Amino acid sequence: MSKPSFVYVTYIHATAEKVWDGITDPAMAAQYWGCHRNVSDWKAGSKWEHERTDQPGVVDIVGKVIESDRPRRLVMTWANPANAADPEKVSRVTIDVEPHKDNAVKVTVTHSELESDSDMLRGISKGWPVVLSALKSFLETGKSSLV
Amino acid sequence: MDKVFKALADETRRQLLDRLHADNGQTLGQLCAHLAMTRQAVTKHLVLLEEANLVVTVRRGREKLHYLNPVPINEIAERWIGKFERHRLQALSELKQKLESEDE
Numbered sequence: 001m002s003k004p005s006f007v008y009v010t011y012i013h014a015t016a017e018k019v020w021d022g023i024t025d026p027a028m029a030a031q032y033w034g035c036h037r038n039v040s041d042w043k044a045g046s047k048w049e050h051e052r053t054d055q056p057g058v059v060d061i062v063g064k065v066i067e068s069d070r071p072r073r074l075v076m077t078w079a080n081p082a083n084a085a086d087p088e089k090v091s092r093v094t095i096d097v098e099p100h101k102d103n104a105v106k107v108t109v110t111h112s113e114l115e116s117d118s119d120m121l122r123g124i125s126k127g128w129p130v131v132l133s134a135l136k137s138f139l140e141t142g143k144s145s146l147v
Numbered sequence: 148m149d150k151v152f153k154a155l156a157d158e159t160r161r162q163l164l165d166r167l168h169a170d171n172g173q174t175l176g177q178l179c180a181h182l183a184m185t186r187q188a189v190t191k192h193l194v195l196l197e198e199a200n201l202v203v204t205v206r207r208g209r210e211k212l213h214y215l216n217p218v219p220i221n222e223i224a225e226r227w228i229g230k231f232e233r234h235r236l237q238a239l240s241e242l243k244q245k246l247e248s249e250d251e
Contacts, residue, residue, distance in 0.1 A: 003172050007214040009203045010222075108203070129221040137225065 004112040005091075006125060010132045011104045014139040016097045019105055020071035022135050023095060026051075032134045032144030036060065042068045048076055063090070071097055078111070080120060089115055091124075107132065151219045154199035159184070160192050164201060167215035174210050 012019055022028050026037035030053045040048030042065055050061035062084050067075035074095045083089035094110040109128055114121045138144045154160055159182070166178060179189050193213065196202035203216045228236060 003207065003212065004205060004214070006171060007203050007205055007216065008218050009200060009216050010218045011200070110205070129217045132218050133221045133225050136222065 002112060004110045005114040005121065006109075006111045006128065008109040008111075008128045008132055010107050010136050011100055012107055012136045012139055013102075013104045016071035016099065016105050018139055019097050019107055019135070020074070022139055023074070024070075028138075032138035033131055034134070040065060042070070042074070044068050063093075066092070073097070078124075089118070089120070091115070091120065107135075148219075148223065150195075150199040151201065151223060154195050154201055157192070160196055163189070163192055163196065164215055167202065167213060171214050172205070172212040174212060178213060 014022075022032070024038060024040070024042050026039050029037040035053050036050055037053055038048060039051050040046050042048070044065055044067055046065045048063055048065055049059045052058040052060065059081055061078055062081045063077035063079060065074070065076050067073060076093055077090050078093045079086075079090040091114045092112050094108075094112075096106075096108040096110070098106045098108075100106040109132065111124055111128065114124070134144045162182070163178060166181065167173060170177075175186065175190065175193070178193070179186050182189060193202060197204065200219050201216055203214050205212045205214060
């Protein structure tokens with residue numbers, strides 16, 4: 001197992017199912033994920049696409065679903081569509097949702113196999129903290145700071 | 148949020164976060180190597196950083212790796228920074244970095 005590049009954690013007062021749906025349901029992601037939604041049937045082996053909500057059909061990230069165990073664990077590959085065929089440029093995202101105390105869940109996003117010093121690495125290291133904060137405020141307050 | 152401010156209000160703990168920012172996923176031994184402190188003291192600081200969710204740990208075999216988790220800092224930023232200000236503030240901060248590095 002290679003060493004993960006980044007590990008992001010947030011605690012959210014919501015059910016694990018709500019967190020899962022917040023990430024995988026296009027209609028929910030569209031409400032907080034900075035004008036993007038994630039489209040897939042979320043079955044292992046299926047493709048998934050990170051699509052713009054204001055320009056349907058424009059896809060900024062693509063990948064394959066590797067493991068899908070609602071609501072606990074989602075593993076997927078992650079690449080710029082132009083680089084999706086180059087294994088060096090395909091990274092991997094694991095999202096774990098675990099029960100925590102006080103009716104909260106712990107959400108851990110582990111991003112590994114990122115190409116060092118790449119635009120993708122810089123992009124995701126700015127993006128995940130913003131998206132996870134937005135997911136938290138969206139699920140807890142119904143509002144997002146991004147949309 | 149109190150825990151985050153408390154954890155950040157210490158030069159050594161900020162240094163530990165800087166070290167993880169430069170090289171994410173380090174063991175306690177690696178983090179200690181560049182600090183003139185005992186392992187026990189570094190461990191105490193790391194516990195406070197973990198309690199504030201600014202550092203998260205991942206087990207890999209026998210190793211425990213420490214990662215910088217900037218999500219709580221972003222949550223603080225979101226409380227006071229509006230969505231339209233974010234880009235302007237980023238531009239200002241980039242300008243400051245650029246001008247200050249030219250002075251050196």
